[in-house]
Amino acid sequence: MPYATRPSRQSDYNLFDSSCPIVIDNGCFNFRIGWTGESDPRITFRNMVQRPRHKATGETVTIVGDHDPALMKYFDCTRSSHRSAFDGNVVYQFEIMEYILDYGFERMGADGSQVDHPILITECVCNPVQSRSKLAELLFEGYGVPSVAFGVDAVFSYKYNQQLGVCDKDGLAICSGLNTSHIIPFVNGEPVFEACCRTNIGGYHVTDYLKQLLSLKYPNHMSNITWEKVEDLKMEHCYVALDYASEVRLFQKGAKEAEEKNRCWQLPWIPPPAEEPPSEEEIARKAAIKEKQGQRLREMAAAKRSSRITELENELQGLEFLLHQLENVQENDVPSFLSETGYISKLEIESAVVRVTQSLKKAKREQVEIEEKMDPSMTEKYTLINIPDNMLSPEQLKEKRKQLFIKTTSEGRQRAKQKRFEEELDRERQNELDEKKRLGKRLKVNGTHTNESHNSSGGVGRGERLNAAQKERMRLLTTAAFDRGKGEDTFGTRDEDWQLYKLMSKDIDDDDEGQDEDEAELARVTSRLQDIDPTFVAKSEIGPFQTIVEIPRFRPLTKEDFQIILGVERFRCPEILFQPNMIGIDQAGMDEMAGISIRRLPLKGNSVEERITNSILMTGGSCLFPGMGERLEAGIRKIRPFESPIRVVRASDPVLDAWRGAAAFAAAVPFSEQTFSRQDYYEKGEDWLRRYNLRYTF
């Protein structure tokens, strides 16, 4: 519900005489307050209070009624949600009631030292005296009200419509509110409370039911299904079916009318941007970039390698030069000479030479290998091999020898690699063969066993009831059961102790045992079938208990995934007013209540009953559902004798008529005789208050 605009503070409070009563319709849903004699209440707001903490200042503030939820960002609402003063339809939290009255009077413009007007306030039928006296006390003590009167909202509504000529002086008021529904019969214009009837079901339950159903149907959109939104949907789309069973059958068949009755709520949804497949050009460009990067990396690596080689070569040269110089130095001067170079002995220098030559070799080999890899046609590498020796110069001969050496070593390496690979293949083949042999053996064994009592879990010999695992479990259990009082209890000091429970737990074997039996039976039947019909092929059928869980394939979300469809829910939810059993409340529905109410009437006589059913008035917010009147008429017709006159009418305004009736009532002259003052309240006591009842006809 888009929050109602905040009512503005009235400025004409002081223009009203202090004898002019203030009329309050204290409904569970809305609180309405206004002046007697006017056609509409001045102030209307949701009958609820929220007490959040202001974030900036830290003080707790009071917000009465509906408000813009956008403003709640300034408040900390974690500890306080909307609170109502009602439990069922009875006021029970008077602190909240006080806030609500405060706000009501403040908006009315009250600014004196007290609220100096008589008050007419509505209450539920047969309000418990405790609630009534507390409310009276609050009005007297808190606001200094001179006098108070209590009346029933549904009765005011009926009386108002009687004045308008909508209904007769004998009749039935059907009032369905937020938390409860009432049926009140009227005889000679006075309500007969002895015969009235209440079912604890109302608009709140309808909204709640709808909310639950929708959030169960659309678990993905739970956050969108708020109470306010669902309330909105209920008011806009719900209707009462004339006959629930036939209406629902329509939907079950998927008839066209049913489809037309579906309502769809589209949640905000933005289509994801469509992804285009990359063009040829793009692919080529990307490949080129990749290639370039690879080339650059390779170049960098090569440069690094060559720089390392030159570095090592330089070092080697330096070392050799050092050794050469060392030979010229006198034996005694060696240490002093070496101290400058950082080496301790000649030996160390020699070892360094060896190390450097080795790493140089390695680096060069690496380079060679890389080059080998880079161009597999290595023939031009060994250019000199195939040329006879006598055609070569001594330098070339040296080169040739080197090439020969490199070639043979690399070939040897290749051969070794090949051999290793082949060996591996051989081993694998051997393994496979072994496995096959073993499997064949097992198959043979199983084949001989299939006709006997076969148990694939194995381990249970003839005459034994339990297999090894079960026996072990039993042993553990028995030891655990009898292992008491032997020394001190050290169980649990070691971690392994807890493994015991794993072994003991039943579900290791218990579950699949039955399945094994089933499987054995299945194997038996299959083999038997194959004997009879050699073409029979065992087909693994999926039973209802083994539903294959399909892996949900990724599917882009579409507009339809963000739709909430109201189909059967449209009339399923209001149906609980007629069949409270649907939500587990074991009470009569609205149509049946009318019959109960008529049965409870103290003075019988057909003419009275006929007159009553001829003027049935629907009032209260939950009577706004379309189709309500027709359904009530059909339902009441079922329980009344053949050809009884039945007329069901809707109040001129089911929501506001209670306040208007009360305002009209308070405007009549004898009203002041029916109020009671603070003095009356304290002198006459609770028992008097219990019997206090308004006379609605003058």
Place this chain on the structure above:
Amino acid sequence: MEAEVLEANILLPTHLSFKRIQMSEKYPKGHARGRHWKHLKQILQAENYQIYSSNEPNYVNIESPPSMYPSKKFCDITGFEAPYIDPRTNLRYANTDVFKCIRSLPNEYVQRYLALRNAAVVLK
């Protein structure tokens, strides 16, 4: 207070001239108060209705009796008429499609569906 909040005029003033006792005096700040109200059940118990004549209407005896009609069974999921009950989940269902659906429901959802008609398992 933010200007936006003040402008929206949603806060109840803390001091109201027409009140005998201001709320802040009645319920002083920082005073932990226990639950000072009775729930409807407790109110009704305190009313002691049984000592009065049963002909007199009161909050309890005007309540409707259980329905005389045989209660109809409806599918918990779809709202259709339900000829079947699933023995495992105790959900009522209308046809095989719904049955497939309820068998794939997680237990939490089953319990929530049952709670809708007050039939869920309540652990105390």
